[in-house]
Amino acid sequence: MSSYTINPTSETYVYMCKSKAAKKYHYNKACAGMNACSQQIIKMTLKDAKDKGKEPCSLEK
């Protein structure tokens, strides 16, 4: 890996069910909102989640 990208340490990561039906991202991997997820849980940056048009979980404030 020779490429070097600016990656601020303050980057926020979120979790999301890999299911096509999943529209929300979660800050907490153990969130109750993901209990129904039967697919893999994937981790991505908050920016990625927003870029994909996902919305924040309504259970988490």
Ligand SMILES: [Zn+2]
């Ligand atoms: Zn949640």
